[in-house]
């Protein structure tokens with residue numbers, strides 16, 4: 001059954017018909033008026049009763065909540081960040097607004113708490129158990145406009161441009177005015193750029209969907225939809241963006257990358273523009289906004305606490321070796337590298353250079369190599385050229401290939417200090433990545449001075465954050481005795497200052513493993529991750545989760561934000577799966593060991609596949625791999641895996657193709673699929689679910705939640721398979 005229903009299939013009359021009976025029972029409305037209401041069949045009885053003056057809004061809300069046996073919702077005090085758990089279209093369809101969420105439960109205000117279908121659908125999209133409260137439909141729909149659709153219709157956005165003089169191209173090669181019919185598109189693009197800058201966005205995404213173009217801003221690391229451009233205008237907006245970046249408008253079938261510069265709000269900005277084809281709907285475009293005048297970050301920009309910063313500074317006192325930052329995309333690795341470089345230079349390490357793709361911050365007086373792999377300037381080549389200059393400290397933006405890894409290690413062991421990063425989730429996967437790139441464990445141990453696993457969480461907006469109760473946190477997340485600051489739990493509210501998100505800016509959480517003698521020995525002998533963690537903790541290391549909890553207790557961020565970014569710690573995740581009773585456990589021990597369920601991982605990125613294997617094998621799964629869609633189908637046929645983890649963007653056959661083929665060819669031998677993709681948009685997700693995917697996860701994945709979701713799907717399909725066939 002398709003999970004998404006079109007608007008037309010939703011009954012548009014008397015959606016809260018159950019309220020009529022309650023009105024009759026409690027004799028609030030005269031029988032004649034009630035009869036008239038029945039005939040009239042408005043979409044919402046609750047709204048109609050109030051607008052006809054038959055009862056007050058408060059009366060109806062109280063009556064409805066009583067009738068449905070749910071509490072009255074206080075929608076104004078909901079956590080605005082909770083809307084991320086339910087896409088706007090789904091929220092509107094079911095008149096359901098998420099107010100808050102914990103690891104397992106999502107609290108939802110709805111005008112229809114008796115709708116079991118809604119409860120099921122909402123629970124599915126939020127991945128949590130639904131707890132309903134009642135709110136009047138009118139109030140809900142008004143709130144949707146506030147939390148989902150920021151108060152910025154296109155007209156106002158474009159209209160404001162004339163007076164604000166937002167954007168002026170500084171690039172002589174880009175035509176100042178677009179030809180003829182594209183002029184409104186050019187104005188829309190300029191207005192969007194200026195608006196995004198005002199909203200502190202780091203990126204703008206233009207994503208084509210069936211109805212047109214969805215525009216989203218990334219603010220403090222979180223995507224926020226700002227508007228939808230009708231289909232008729234979508235093409236010219238994309239064309240305008242490509243013209244700005246001097247990209248080939250005649251070729252929509254291949255990815256393109258380009259740059260432009262523009263004056264926005266009086267300052268010079270770099271626009272890094274990337275396009276990619278999207279099946280059926282055209283091209284998606286992303287624009288990264290880089291403030292050319294922004295000063296390079298210092299350690300203060302990370303928002304570390306004094307004891308944390310002292311640990312980092314001790315690490316940066318080294319003058320040779322490798323300091324490695326690990327984290328997924330958007331975890332602030334480059335900010336930390338620049339802050340570290342700033343510290344090293346201030347302490348006398350002035351002979352420095354950077355090698356990046358692209359240069360993130362312009363520093364005066366040092367060599368900065370810009371990697372451009374398409375033009376043949378690889379990380380390896382740029383690093384080799386930099387090493388010919390006599391520099392002591394090198395900021396190397398990322399290690400992503402064997403050649404760069406080998407050069408970096410050679411330089412570090414030869415007396416250079418390398419500040420660099422790998423795009424992996426945690427310490428064990430960072431080490432695994434280096435090994436897969438050809439750096440043997442003893443060499444890792446010989447050069448590494450420290451590994452910093454990092455995430456960025458959003459900082460509560462100081463203007464609107466509200467005090468909250470310690471009781472809202474799970475017992476395991478309550479402050480322990482070692483916490484020596486005042487406990488001030490706060491929650492997100494939202495105000496004009498923070499774009500109604502409740503958050504403003506970000507701060508870094510770090511898990512810093514300093515490589516001392518003990519840790520070096522463990523690294524060299526490829527000891528298991530737990531041993532490393534143990535040694536690190538003995539030397540004062542805090543996990544990301546622990547570092548984050550301190551920020552929750554100090555009121556700098558929220559528990560929900562910590563869970564969103566870091567994921568639940570393994571203990572909590574394990575508790576989600578029902579623990580076997582003593583009897584069951586004994587039975588399992590007595591029986592012969594069951595074969596490990598096979599997880600087939602289809603992803604064209606070998607490092608990603610290796611990462612999945614690293615996560616899943618210790619959890620008792622066997623892992624098979626496929627490097628593209630065609631291979632995925634072959635393996636699925638041959639191995640009949642318990643589950644398929646499917647990437648969407650793969651060569652030969654993409655994820656949609658695999659889902660379609662599975663549905664057609666392997667009917668009767670259903671392989672449950674979890675889509676794991678970087679595409680975090682509702683349209684793709686809905687399409688995948690329609691095509692039969694069981695679940696949908698966006699990268700970067702949290703190992704604990706991946707395992708929990710896999711187990712959940714296996715439980716679900718396992719239960720279905722064991723039902724008697726009729």
Ligand SMILES: [Zn+2]
Nearest residue numbers: 461464495498
């Ligand atoms: Zn605020």
